[in-house]
Amino acid sequence: MTNTPQSIDLLIEARWIAPVDTDGLLKNHAVAVHQGRILDLLPSGEAHLRYRPAERVRLDDHLLIPGLINLHAHAAMNLMRGLADDLPLMDWLQHHIWPTEAEHVCAQFVRDGTRLACAEMLRGGITCFNDMYFFPDAAAEAAAELGMRAMLGITTLEFPTRYASDAEDYLTQGLATRERWLNHPLIGFCLAPHAPYTVSDTTFERIATLAGQLNLPIHCHIHETAQEITEALERDGIRPLARLHKLGITGPNFIGVHAVHMNDEDLACIAESGSYLAHCPTSNLKLGSGIASVVKMQQSGIAVGLGTDGAASNNRLDMFGEMRLAALLAKGTSGDASALPALEVLRMATLKGAQALGLGHKIGSITPGKAADLCAVQLNTLETRPCYDPLSHLIHVAGRECVSHVWVNGRCCVEHKKLHSIEQNDLESSIALWQNKLEVRRKAPE
Incomplete structure (x- = not known):
């Protein structure tokens, strides 16, 4: 029979x-x-x-x-691609990116920018991205429209923006957005304190409590530049990562982004706490921030995923480029041609990213039972x-x-290389409108 x-x-x-x-x-x-x-x-x-x-x-x-997993992005910043190139991080942020955001960022900006980012990422094989930006409700709408999986940051800062007035307002609005999208199969959330230099001890302690109560990952920039560490030592008398560890932020639900300038104590802290790191090689090079010691991280037992950062500092949301660059940098900086073989780099771009986001049971490998x-x-x-x-x-x-x-x-x-779910003409029209608005600001006299 x-x-x-x-x-x-x-x-x-x-x-x-x-x-x-x-x-x-x-x-x-x-x-x-x-x-x-x-x-x-x-x-x-x-x-x-x-x-x-x-x-x-x-x-x-x-x-x-x-599907590739972009462990760190600022999707809406696709609308600022190439806006301020060839500048170090703090000059780039303080004199170009933050002023532009203060003038233009709104829900529509985030919706349109995230639609553009999702289109770019999907065409490049990225099926999931971990985002850190404002107006997460608009980002969720964009990702859902294109059918893309997204972990959206409940971004938190101490200073006001067009999105929120203070740290408590950022958290309140972000958590309300999470509630609205709680049952969507493709949309999840992370707590996303921006960085140690923009978030207070009190706010970090509140975030640590929320992470434990809600079982949410924490996604935070850390040790991106040498200047960040020097200023932290002068201001706080302690390295940024040590401060976060003291405040209860590190642990298996923590994703430290960049981690370019790490000493042995920093690496031991990440390894012993079971934290994850997001390596963004292109952005780190383009901003002149340095090269993360990925081989040493792996030798320390640290799980490392890959991210693009935002298109304003990369300027591509291209995980193929990140995989190749990560492999070559690891070989070149270690002097070991066997460092980061192809399968390990692919794992960084898939399964390691999924595990960092708490989604290892759901995505990241071609395994029966997974999505x-x-x-x-x-x-x-x-x-x-x-x-x-x-x-x-x-x-x-x-x-x-x-x-x-x-x-x-x-x-x-x-x-067959053609994107579903969105009209390209409609997307191109919205991009052109934002380009005109941002170009007016760039050309305005200082």
Whole structure:
């Protein structure tokens, strides 16, 4: 008696699959997807006998990977891409970015900027981003419209902006937004104190309490520049990370962003507390902040994910670029050509990011039971041939232009390199309007 094949929503057959949670590649395998989740991962021949899909996608010259996870972004800042280049961090922030934000940032700015960022990220294989910006309700609307997974920051500062008046107001508004989106399958939240130099001890203590009560990750810039540490020692008599540890911020739910200037005590603190770090190599180089010691971090037992930072300081939301640069910097700074092999870099861009966000049980690997967040990378162009090692090609040869298909929660968001769910003309019109507004400010006399 022959078993009847099981009806499912989707069967994706690929020449190569990188599950990420195991070593190596699977060749000529298939991923069975039903109701947004990965049902099975098995040889293609077996899949034909076991499943009857409503839709079948054949990827004959592709590597299928988990959707990439951008562990640190300021999505709406896509509207400030290239606005103030070739400047160090504090000059860039204080004299260009913050004044522009004070004049222009509103809910519509964040909605339009985040729509642009989501479009860019999805086309580049990013299925989830961890954001830190204002008006998170508008960011949630944009991400939901494009069908993208987002962890949105309840951003907190001591000084007023067009979004909130003080730290308590930031937290109150952010938590109310979280309540409104609590049951959405793709939208989650982090507590996001901006940085030790913009947030007080009292606010950090309140955030530590909220994180414990609500089981939320904490996402914070830390040790990005040498100047930040020098000023902290003069002001507080203690290094910024040590201060956060003393205030109860570090721990398994803490994501420290940048971590460029870390001494042995700092690394020990992160390792012993079980905290995570988000490495943003392009932004750190472009702002002249330095190079994070990722090899030393990993040797200390620290889990490191990858982020782009915002497009105002990168200027791309391109995880392929971050993966390649992270690998090359690790090899160059350590003098060890074996540092950060391709599979480990891919894990940084997928599973490590998922674990940092508390989503390791849900995304980050091609594992039955997890959400079907997937990215197909085409490896049949002249630029990608010959291909002896698809994982090596993924990191050192392929770029985001090689992404052909992207699924989030089993739903196709990019098909044959074309974005679903948004009209490009509508998006381009909103970008042009904001460019005109921001250019008027740039040209105004000081």
